[in-house]
Amino acid sequence: MSQLVSNDAPLLRLHNVSRWYGQVIGLNDVTCDIGPGLTALLGQNGAGKSTLMRLITGQIRPTTGDVKVAGQDPFANPEVYRRIGYCPEIDNFYEHYSGRKFVEFLARLDGMSPAKAKARTNECITMVGMADRADRKIQGYSKGMRQRIKLAQAMLHNPDIILLDEPLNGLDPVGRREFIDLLGVLAAEGKCIMVSSHILFEVEQMTRSILLLHRGRLLATGDLRVIRSLIDKHPHQIRIETDEPRRMAELLAPLPNVVSMRFDRSGDALQLEVRDPDTFYDALAGFSIDNRLFIKGFSSPDNNLESVFKYLVGN
Amino acid sequence: MESAIFGQAIREYLRGRRIAPWLVLAGVCFLLASVWVKFDPTSQPDGRYAAVSSMLAFRILALASAIFTTAIISQEVEQKTIVYLLTRPVPRWKLLLIRYVASVTVVAALGIVAAVLTSLGAFKGLGGNDLLTGDIMAMVAGALAYGALFLFVSLLFNRALIICALFAFGWEASIPNMPGEMYRLSIFSYLQAIAQHPSNGDNKGISLLTGSAGDNLITRGSAITTLVILIVVMLSLSAWWFTKFEYVPREDAE
Numbered sequence: 001m002s003q004l005v006s007n008d009a010p011l012l013r014l015h016n017v018s019r020w021y022g023q024v025i026g027l028n029d030v031t032c033d034i035g036p037g038l039t040a041l042l043g044q045n046g047a048g049k050s051t052l053m054r055l056i057t058g059q060i061r062p063t064t065g066d067v068k069v070a071g072q073d074p075f076a077n078p079e080v081y082r083r084i085g086y087c088p089e090i091d092n093f094y095e096h097y098s099g100r101k102f103v104e105f106l107a108r109l110d111g112m113s114p115a116k117a118k119a120r121t122n123e124c125i126t127m128v129g130m131a132d133r134a135d136r137k138i139q140g141y142s143k144g145m146r147q148r149i150k151l152a153q154a155m156l157h158n159p160d161i162i163l164l165d166e167p168l169n170g171l172d173p174v175g176r177r178e179f180i181d182l183l184g185v186l187a188a189e190g191k192c193i194m195v196s197s198h199i200l201f202e203v204e205q206m207t208r209s210i211l212l213l214h215r216g217r218l219l220a221t222g223d224l225r226v227i228r229s230l231i232d233k234h235p236h237q238i239r240i241e242t243d244e245p246r247r248m249a250e251l252l253a254p255l256p257n258v259v260s261m262r263f264d265r266s267g268d269a270l271q272l273e274v275r276d277p278d279t280f281y282d283a284l285a286g287f288s289i290d291n292r293l294f295i296k297g298f299s300s301p302d303n304n305l306e307s308v309f310k311y312l313v314g315n
Numbered sequence: 316m317e318s319a320i321f322g323q324a325i326r327e328y329l330r331g332r333r334i335a336p337w338l339v340l341a342g343v344c345f346l347l348a349s350v351w352v353k354f355d356p357t358s359q360p361d362g363r364y365a366a367v368s369s370m371l372a373f374r375i376l377a378l379a380s381a382i383f384t385t386a387i388i389s390q391e392v393e394q395k396t397i398v399y400l401l402t403r404p405v406p407r408w409k410l411l412l413i414r415y416v417a418s419v420t421v422v423a424a425l426g427i428v429a430a431v432l433t434s435l436g437a438f439k440g441l442g443g444n445d446l447l448t449g450d451i452m453a454m455v456a457g458a459l460a461y462g463a464l465f466l467f468v469s470l471l472f473n474r475a476l477i478i479c480a481l482f483a484f485g486w487e488a489s490i491p492n493m494p495g496e497m498y499r500l501s502i503f504s505y506l507q508a509i510a511q512h513p514s515n516g517d518n519k520g521i522s523l524l525t526g527s528a529g530d531n532l533i534t535r536g537s538a539i540t541t542l543v544i545l546i547v548v549m550l551s552l553s554a555w556w557f558t559k560f561e562y563v564p565r566e567d568a569e
Contacts, residue, residue: 057402060561076558078404086402092395096330108319109403117319153399 010035011161011192012056017065019051026051028216029065034194038187040203040224041196043213049196050089052213053165056194057086069161082110085159087150089166089196095139099130099149102138103156110157124152129178143170151179161192168202180206234311235259235273238280241297245270248293255283269297316405317413324417327390328383334421337379341429344371348436361446364437365512368450369525372433373506376426376454377487380461381479383418385469387411388562389476397562408554415466415550419458426454446512453510460502460542463549470556491529492522498529502545507531508538 010033019027027048043049054060055067058074058081067074074080093102100121107117125134128148138146147170154162164183168176183206187193197203203210204224212220212227220227242248245263248270252258257280259273274280277300288295328334344367351363358366388411391397400410430451434444441447461483468482469475490501498504508531533541 054563059398059401059563076401076407078406081402081404084402086398088398088402090395090398094327094394094396105319105323106399106403108316109400109405111316111404 013068038207047213048216085154087154087164100134236277328421345432345436372429377483384465423458453506463546505538508533
């Protein structure tokens with residue numbers, strides 16, 4: 001397993017960390033160092049992402065192993081919390097508060113004076129694009145607005161380490177773009193940012209540096225492109241919908257990339273396994289035009305997280 | 316930081332829907348003390364005051380404490396907002412004790428309001444009630460003692476409100492009436508020792524309702540000492556426990 005996450009002095013260090021919830025294992029023997037920059041924590045639901053976040057934020061203790069944040073045990077440690085900004089996955093607030101009041105209250109808990117808390121709240125609320133809606137009660141907020149308020153409170157005290165648990169959930173495309181850009185700026189400032197997600201496409205837009213969790217185990221760490229290229233060496237599944245699947249099969253069969261093919265049960269689609277999928281994709285467009293084949297739909301189930309896991313677990 | 320925690324907790328406790336039922340109950344104290352004379356025309360104002368205060372105002376204190384104190388942490392856990400509090404640079408013991416002080420402030424204020432309204436009903440005014448100062452002291456001591464005990468219970472058990480409410484209504488109403496030294500196991504007996512209410516005479520029914528059917532040989536000084544020890548021990552245990560224990564939303568921990 002290659003270790004391509006930044007090798008600067010690790011702000012976050014996990015050593016043989018396991019966490020059990022009764023008979024259920026949440027995290028299984030995880031060891032990794034995470035330094036400055038943006039690292040994505042990638043895994044399906046139940047993979048252990050939130051458990052890892054809770055261990056780093058000192059809400060829970062590891063059953064075995066050590067968690068260190070800037071060299072300190074994070075559990076109930078105020079010194080660590082001065083350096084951490086945390087955006088939890090939960091969607092719960094003091095619903096009768098306004099977004100501004102909620103963020104300002106947490107700024108006061110960060111030790112800011114009332115005046116500074118007010119000023120910093122304004123800055124953070126503006127940063128997440130909520131300046132015009134911050135005085136409304138949270139109970140009337142949309143999912144995206146609630147997400148923005150959570151982000152604002154995580155950045156209040158200008159922390160070195162920012163942990164964001166599924167932060168893009170509920171954000172609209174513009175909000176996502178703005179948020180990803182903001183993370184890029186913060187990462188460029190040298191902050192250590194960890195973002196959890198279960199959507200591969202989302203993570204690819206943010207960073208190349210990933211930690212891949214699967215059923216509590218750290219399956220891979222490193223550059224997402226390296227993992228992708230490893231996957232691309234193996235046959236990819238592609239599904240092509242067309243009015244003439246038999247003719248298409250006849251024409252595609254001689255291509256060297258094509259490993260296997262079969263007809264879909266519906267009868268209007270062809271399922272292929274191809275090697276070197278990027279070359280195949282490049283060729284397919286011209287091929288269909290030259291042969292006057294109309295492609296109604298095109299998808300690759302391998303471009304999702306499940307296939308990444310399938311590949312890594314299978315090997 | 317401390318004022319923000321205190322202010323936020325107080326605002327939560329003083330929300331209209333939470334405080335209104337208690338103010339209504341305090342109003343019932345006033346009504347009961349006012350109409351008592353109709354049922355017992357020979358009663359004196361201080362006797363009426365002592366009976367209604369013991370029977371109702373001190374029960375309101377215990378029950379309010381059970382409800383407000385058990386909410387200090389469990390409410391945050393249930394609404395899952397605990398995560399915002401526990402990931403800020405505030406020592407956990409400080410967070411807990413400040414919220415405890417906020418809860419005690421509200422509960423003591425409710426007890427005092429109930430006592431003052433009882434006095435207004437019994438004496439038809441605020442003057443002439445020599446028992447009120449003792450009762451106010453007892454209300455403050457009671458809010459602190461019940462609060463400390465219930466806080467610890469709420470940290471230990473998931474359904475602490477049921478346990479605390481049973482203690483406030485069942486244990487505290489019955490144990491002071493038990494024969495022998497059993498009464499010493501009730502906080503109410505120590506509060507009565509601080510309040511120094513006059514005897515209810517031969518009326519057994521009223522004595523049972525006011526928790527004064529048993530002997531109470533506790534002096535005011537020893538009552539204060541005992542309650543101070545109880546408060547210090549319970550708060551120390553609570554602070555220690557809260558610093559060591561994991562608080563994550565319940566379904567996430569399963």
